[in-house]
Amino acid sequence: MKNQIVLFFVVMLLVLGMAMVPPGQAQEKEVPKRVLNFGVLTTEASDNLSTLWAPFLEDMGDMTGLQVNAFFSADYASLIEAMRFGKIEASWFSNKPGLEAVRRSNGEVFAKATYPDGAPGYYSVLLVPTDSPYKTLDDILKCDNTVDFGMGDPNSTSGTLMPMAYVFAPRGIVPTECFKNVTNATHEANGYAVANKLVDVATNNTTNLKRLARTQPDILSRIRVLWQSPLIQTDPIVWRRDLDPVIKQKLLYFFMTYGRRADNPEELQRQRQVLAELDFGAFLPSSDAHLDPIIRLEIIRDMAQTRSDFSLDEDERAAKLTELQEQLNAVGAGEDEIVEAVGIDANSKRSSRSKAKAVPWQRIGFTLSIGLVAFALFFWSSATRGAGPTKPVRERLFDASVWAIFLALLIWAYVAAEIYKTPDLINNADKMGEYAEGFLHLDWKEGWLYLQQMSVTIQIALWGTFLSILFAIPFGLLSSRNVAPAPVVFFMRRIMDAFRSINELVVGTMFVVTVGLGPFAGVMALAVHTTGVLAKLFSEAVEAMDPGPVEGVRATGGRPIHEVIWGVIPQVAPLWTSYALYRFETNTRSATILGLIGAGGIGQLLFEQIRSFQYGKTAAILLIIIVAVTIVDMLSQILRKRLM
Amino acid sequence: MGQTAKGMAPIEGTPALSVRKTSVSYGKFKALDAVNLEVMPGEMVALIGASGSGKSTLLRAVDGLQEADAGSGRIEIFGRKLQRNGRLAKGLRFRRRDIGFIFQSFNLVGRLSLFNNVLIGCLGRIPTWRGIFGLFPAEDRVSAMAALDRVGVGEFAGRRTSNLSGGQMQRAAIARALVQRARMVLADEPIASLDPVSARKVMELLQELNQTDDLTVVVSLHQVDYAMRYCQRVVALKAGKIIFDGPTSDLNRKTLIKIYGEEYEDAFWSTEAAE
Numbered sequence: 001m002k003n004q005i006v007l008f009f010v011v012m013l014l015v016l017g018m019a020m021v022p023p024g025q026a027q028e029k030e031v032p033k034r035v036l037n038f039g040v041l042t043t044e045a046s047d048n049l050s051t052l053w054a055p056f057l058e059d060m061g062d063m064t065g066l067q068v069n070a071f072f073s074a075d076y077a078s079l080i081e082a083m084r085f086g087k088i089e090a091s092w093f094s095n096k097p098g099l100e101a102v103r104r105s106n107g108e109v110f111a112k113a114t115y116p117d118g119a120p121g122y123y124s125v126l127l128v129p130t131d132s133p134y135k136t137l138d139d140i141l142k143c144d145n146t147v148d149f150g151m152g153d154p155n156s157t158s159g160t161l162m163p164m165a166y167v168f169a170p171r172g173i174v175p176t177e178c179f180k181n182v183t184n185a186t187h188e189a190n191g192y193a194v195a196n197k198l199v200d201v202a203t204n205n206t207t208n209l210k211r212l213a214r215t216q217p218d219i220l221s222r223i224r225v226l227w228q229s230p231l232i233q234t235d236p237i238v239w240r241r242d243l244d245p246v247i248k249q250k251l252l253y254f255f256m257t258y259g260r261r262a263d264n265p266e267e268l269q270r271q272r273q274v275l276a277e278l279d280f281g282a283f284l285p286s287s288d289a290h291l292d293p294i295i296r297l298e299i300i301r302d303m304a305q306t307r308s309d310f311s312l313d314e315d316e317r318a319a320k321l322t323e324l325q326e327q328l329n330a331v332g333a334g335e336d337e338i339v340e341a342v343g344i345d346a347n348s349k350r351s352s353r354s355k356a357k358a359v360p361w362q363r364i365g366f367t368l369s370i371g372l373v374a375f376a377l378f379f380w381s382s383a384t385r386g387a388g389p390t391k392p393v394r395e396r397l398f399d400a401s402v403w404a405i406f407l408a409l410l411i412w413a414y415v416a417a418e419i420y421k422t423p424d425l426i427n428n429a430d431k432m433g434e435y436a437e438g439f440l441h442l443d444w445k446e447g448w449l450y451l452q453q454m455s456v457t458i459q460i461a462l463w464g465t466f467l468s469i470l471f472a473i474p475f476g477l478l479s480s481r482n483v484a485p486a487p488v489v490f491f492m493r494r495i496m497d498a499f500r501s502i503n504e505l506v507v508g509t510m511f512v513v514t515v516g517l518g519p520f521a522g523v524m525a526l527a528v529h530t531t532g533v534l535a536k537l538f539s540e541a542v543e544a545m546d547p548g549p550v551e552g553v554r555a556t557g558g559r560p561i562h563e564v565i566w567g568v569i570p571q572v573a574p575l576w577t578s579y580a581l582y583r584f585e586t587n588t589r590s591a592t593i594l595g596l597i598g599a600g601g602i603g604q605l606l607f608e609q610i611r612s613f614q615y616g617k618t619a620a621i622l623l624i625i626i627v628a629v630t631i632v633d634m635l636s637q638i639l640r641k642r643l644m
Numbered sequence: 645m646g647q648t649a650k651g652m653a654p655i656e657g658t659p660a661l662s663v664r665k666t667s668v669s670y671g672k673f674k675a676l677d678a679v680n681l682e683v684m685p686g687e688m689v690a691l692i693g694a695s696g697s698g699k700s701t702l703l704r705a706v707d708g709l710q711e712a713d714a715g716s717g718r719i720e721i722f723g724r725k726l727q728r729n730g731r732l733a734k735g736l737r738f739r740r741r742d743i744g745f746i747f748q749s750f751n752l753v754g755r756l757s758l759f760n761n762v763l764i765g766c767l768g769r770i771p772t773w774r775g776i777f778g779l780f781p782a783e784d785r786v787s788a789m790a791a792l793d794r795v796g797v798g799e800f801a802g803r804r805t806s807n808l809s810g811g812q813m814q815r816a817a818i819a820r821a822l823v824q825r826a827r828m829v830l831a832d833e834p835i836a837s838l839d840p841v842s843a844r845k846v847m848e849l850l851q852e853l854n855q856t857d858d859l860t861v862v863v864s865l866h867q868v869d870y871a872m873r874y875c876q877r878v879v880a881l882k883a884g885k886i887i888f889d890g891p892t893s894d895l896n897r898k899t900l901i902k903i904y905g906e907e908y909e910d911a912f913w914s915t916e917a918a919e
Contacts (some may be wrong), residue, residue: 114827552817555707556824557741557768562775566764571754 011591032069036060036247039079039091040072055106055274059258064250077611080105082457083240085431090251095157098236099291104613109256109290110248111237114281122206124162124229127194127528132224137227138539140201141171143178150183150190150202150517151175154608157294158205162229166299169304183517183609187210191508205232207279237283255283276518299328363415371408378403438615439622446617450624451601457601458628460519460594461587464526469580471531477564483542492535499532505592508597522599526587534583541575542568574643581636588632592625658659658723660685660786661858662705666717667884668701668710675701678717681860685722685827688854690871691864693881694904694911697863699715702881703832708736708747722827741768744821750813752812754806758797758816761805762788762855765823768829768915775838791819795849811842818849831863835870836852847874868911 029574038057042049050072061068071088073079076097083089084105092113093101099105114120126137132138139149152159168175183199193213205230212220237255239248257276259282262268275281303324304316326347378400384390414420419552478484479492508525514523550567595603602621609617661683668676672749676698691699705711706719706726714730721742725733733739744774746766752761766784767775774780780788792798795815798810798847805816815832821829831850851874852861865871871878872892879890888899900908 034728312908329752548747548749548751551709552747552753552763552820553767555709555740555743555745555747555751556765556820557737558764558775559737559767559772561772562764563765565776565778566756566767567753573755 002093002256010383016379020315022597024329033065034244034247035069036064036066036090036251037069037071037081037088038091039088041072041076041079041097042072042074043093043094052277056278058186058270060251060254061273063254063258064247066247066250068483073520075611075614076100080420080613081435083107083238085435086240091244092235094235094295095233095291096161098238099294100613101238102291106241108241108253109236109238109286109288109588111283112286112290113234113237113283115234116276116279116281118281121231122158124158124166124232125204125206125225126163126167127149127191127202127223127229128200129194129197129205130224130225132200132226134201134226137167140226141167141173141178143173145178145180147179147201147507148181148183148199149175149179150185150193150199152190152203153184153185154207154612156187156203157232157297158229159190159203159296160184162232163203165301166229166305167227169301172307181518184604185517185597186510189512189517191219191223194515195219196513198351201226211279223554226277233290233293236286252285255460256285258283261632277324294571296328296587299324303328343510355398357596360415367408367412370411374402374407387437409531424471437615441616442620442623443614443616444620447620447624450605450621453600453602453605454624454628456519456630457591457603457625460522460586460599460601461584461591462524462549464523464591465530465580466582466586467523468530468534472534475531477542477568479535479539479541481566482545482547483564493539496532500536504529504594505597508594508599512599517597517599519600521597522591522594522601525599526590528585529590530583534579537579538572538576540570541579545571553634561610577643578640581640585629585633585636588629645847650843654825656866658685658719659683660687660717660722661862662717662723663702663706666705666719667713668698668705669713674884676705676712679881679886681879681886681889685817685860685873686854686858687877688851688861689863689877689879690875690877691862692747692866692868692871692903692911695866697881698884699881700832701884702735703745703830703862703864705739707743707747707830708732720845728906742827743822744818744826745862746814746817746821746829746834746865748833748836750810752805752816752820753813754804756805758792758805758808758812759788759801761816761862762819762823764901765820767856768824780856789821789910791822794822795819796845810838811845814842814846815849818846818853822853824876826859828862829863833864835867850874852858866911868895869906909919 015411038060040049040053050070053070057068057070060066061170071079071082073082076093079088079091080097080101080381081094081104083091083101089373091101093109098107098109101111115122128134128140131291151163154160164175165172168178181199183193185193185202187204188201189362191208193199201320203534209220209225239251241250258270259268262271269332272282303321306312306320306324309317312320349612352472379396382396382399399415475492479489479496481489484492494546507528508521511521511524515524545568549571550563553563591601592603595601595605595607602625606618606621606625609615609621659682661681663679663681664678665678665783667674667678668678675696679698679702681702691702701710705712707722708726712719712730713726713731716730717764718728719726722741724735724739726736726739727733752758756764760778763784765788766780768785770781771785789801792801795818797808797812797815797819800812805813808810808816818829818836829850833848835846838846847870851859852860852864863875872895875892877894878888878890878895879886880899882903888895888903897908900911904911
């Protein structure tokens, strides 16, 4: 056994050693294609956006001769940071993130999308339920703290910026002081929330309404547009300013000709179909001027805030307003000019499209051969040499195959998990440092708010865990082989597997539809997930108990329910309590993640700060989370020790 | 304890326990092979035999803790069906009420107090909801305390059971059978895990239940000397079959060799008794 362990580590070292060698060198003999990393922002929770983008990105690769790697992210902060550090060279953004990309990530707008009908933009709207008593904007702006308002993500153009700049800021209204509740969510969630009357008013945009008209007309029929904004420009396509000019040229050519010219009408029709699937018309050339209206939006919003900021005295306010006015004048009139694409060779050849993905035979062969070699090595090393009892051959074969399969799986997963990128960790450590630097300037200005929200998070975890215990007790008993009949056990276990394997975020989103945004959705999400986990742990405790006392109760003539209450529960109670406390700790951590779907608590603050690139505040919040989780952890450990 | 449940009066000549042609197999191994046995009310019977001879299986089958082979035999308690053809009878729970079962490993609930463990004995005859919420009637609480005092562990009533000695636990198990108002006690190796002094106390208690409370007692024993000292009748099992059934006085060297083989002396706790 000892030399087997040594051997195992030797093989492990070999596997890790391979991590230093990028793959594909052996696989591709021809000149490697220049790689282009293209980002796609998937904020609109549209169904399988990545599938819809696939044909477009494939065409991009074929027509530019580049190897296009796509990165999909629902969180624009990560896309922007990736672009800042050169991990993404070009990306499709919406306006506000596009502006951030230009400011922070050395980005430049080079093209913009249009709509299939050729429309140059879209509109931000305020939605109310069809039968809502509110008819005009003034109806909801009485500010008597009776209205529930659903705002978009903090950086969303149509969800937050436009309403702020055109509805609230000009009137000097601060939404959180005006309304009973203000929640942040995606357009889709806000649409559902209004349709189901979970909020009175919510922001949205015409793009999402068009999508609803297509996919869920019944939802659309339950909502009414109360207010519509001025035009918002379509989405910008951004590349890094320092991108290789040759690649810039190829990209620009691709974007300007796609859906406009092709070798034959069928091909043109196909390209237009691809664009239509993405809700795009042909692209138009553009520049950073595309973002001017957005910058103007920000200035208008800032001016309004300055006017109503009574912490400034008259002079300061006037000075600041003048400064903002100058900025406003400096911003160009928006992009009305069309930039001509110059110097583009129209004769770039199209490479043939290979539809079917090649089976990676080399990888399969390599994995199998490593597995076989490992099998032989382990089998050979487990032979008994010298004194000592001989190990049966069957056992040796079994052990060797287990280790060999494990190794083969590691190697198989090597490419998909991108372990070959390990050297990047060291090579780009300085970038990580640069990114982390932002975290060093702790910002405690809103510290009291963080503490309050942290306590909300703990309260969410408390109720989430409590509800899950209530359900896990019967479900756990019913999934124990020594308590419930086999078919019931099988059925219950599959249900619990499902509860457990669905991510809290997914469950949370389901509950947002029924109970609206806020902590209760988080409680329910935690409860469902934790029920699955605890039921499994509880049933394992029950299956490991001593059957004697249960038989003792049975022998007195008690009913099965008595056997459970007097024979099972007293035996497993300490273990169950320990598991429940442990899950409470875990849930305190998980509850912070639920902020992502607007479930309230510290997590929501956390993600708002990350998305607004407020790393000082993010760090302060993280610190509070760490301290709180540690305290919960220590307390529950003390309790658990006493129980055992 | 002299109270008799409604409709439960023993019919004249009805055996307390009747086992007919009952077989139990674990896979291919036959633990019981067409066993016939009758025990009359008020008897105290010792069940002896080597390990694996089927003593435990027989007792467990009589309490319905073990199902007999499909289609085999019939077991009756005080004239009422408990299992037949390998299927447990419908009123099994009510038959069990009449049987106090004493286990070798006590089978008390370690984290409950001794008092609560003894109260579990009345679960079979109080309303179900009372049992669920642990609302035991006052008279049962009194009788539980009395039973604990009687077996000599009353002073430990409030102690957590797992903190007590084996002898104390086994006596509490007997108290549980008392609170249960059992009419028959089946004891499966009740003294196998006990020290000699505790073992004697437990055997004396079983004898007392038999003589003063008129309970039928069937006790399986590993040591032949205990069987000879406390019981009038001995039933010996070998390989799932009854090979001896008679008064204790009929046990001699020849029958013992038949039961245990040439090393029959190992079946005695003290060597003098084997002489």
